[in-house]
Amino acid sequence: MSNVTPDIAEVPMGSAVSIFKKFGAQGEAVLVEFLSAAEPAQLRELFSDSKPFCEMCQSVMGSWHLGDCPAGQEYALVDVIYWFPEMYDTLAPKVLAKEVNELSEKRVRSMLAKRAPDLDVLPNVWWHCICFGNVKEADLVRLTKSGLVIHPKDVNFGELEWDTQKLLLELHSNDIEVLVGFAPAVVAGIVDYLEHIFKLLSNSDDFLINMGDGLDKPEQLESGWNKMVNSLLCAIREDQGWQCTAHQRTACSVCQVRRSCGQHELSLAGRFHGKQVHGPSPR
Numbered sequence: 001m002s003n004v005t006p007d008i009a010e011v012p013m014g015s016a017v018s019i020f021k022k023f024g025a026q027g028e029a030v031l032v033e034f035l036s037a038a039e040p041a042q043l044r045e046l047f048s049d050s051k052p053f054c055e056m057c058q059s060v061m062g063s064w065h066l067g068d069c070p071a072g073q074e075y076a077l078v079d080v081i082y083w084f085p086e087m088y089d090t091l092a093p094k095v096l097a098k099e100v101n102e103l104s105e106k107r108v109r110s111m112l113a114k115r116a117p118d119l120d121v122l123p124n125v126w127w128h129c130i131c132f133g134n135v136k137e138a139d140l141v142r143l144t145k146s147g148l149v150i151h152p153k154d155v156n157f158g159e160l161e162w163d164t165q166k167l168l169l170e171l172h173s174n175d176i177e178v179l180v181g182f183a184p185a186v187v188a189g190i191v192d193y194l195e196h197i198f199k200l201l202s203n204s205d206d207f208l209i210n211m212g213d214g215l216d217k218p219e220q221l222e223s224g225w226n227k228m229v230n231s232l233l234c235a236i237r238e239d240q241g242w243q244c245t246a247h248q249r250t251a252c253s254v255c256q257v258r259r260s261c262g263q264h265e266l267s268l269a270g271r272f273h274g275k276q277v278h279g280p281s282p283r
Helices: 019-037 040-047 051-056 074-083 085-096 102-112 124-129 137-145 162-170 176-185 190-201 205-211 217-239 245-254 268-272
Strands: none
Touching: 040 051, 040 074, 074 085, 074 102, 085 102, 102 124, 137 162, 162 176, 176 190, 176 217, 190 217, 205 217
């Protein structure tokens, strides 16, 4: 067997290349010694510029141990976990052991960004830092029932079961923008949500004025009304499709809205026939 060290410059960097082939016996010994005693900040500096180098060192990093994370190196430790995800179970508790504050929340959010954590293992004080789009639906229900207010935009809302959709929307039952944006995507019960949305709109002049454009409040109110209704109708067409004629007639009938506003009235049926949507005049 030849004891000649390969020409390091001619060996490509990659996961299939061993540390020995890349750096030779002496280089391998030096690198392994360094890695075994390195702090998170040193590892960040070493690995930040090369994913292939991370892959090459994966087997060595599996034996890397860290006592207490040095102060100020918590973000570096999160980077180490990102580069070597198989070390999550060992290293994550060191990140999670820190006091909950704005900085630690940012670190934990970063650490959990690509992960669906085990809720039985992750302390519930950190549940709000989970990327909700990654979790299973059963865990999403559990998180919601724990008291977390989860925005539908943070999950795959249209792919959820009806009971889960309803649970999420109940948390935003008085938020017109959330209901307008996501109620049209529900699996069932669209008519009930349309009724509720128009009841809210009919009693939300200040909100509509702030949403609208114009020189005075009547113009702003009408503009805001039209904006919200047009957004709602576009979402309905996109998500519900109005393929069922009976369903369309029912929704238009139930959601025909009239306010004590002179000659102005809003009609879903009129909108679907291409007529101009008029907003209400101030009461």
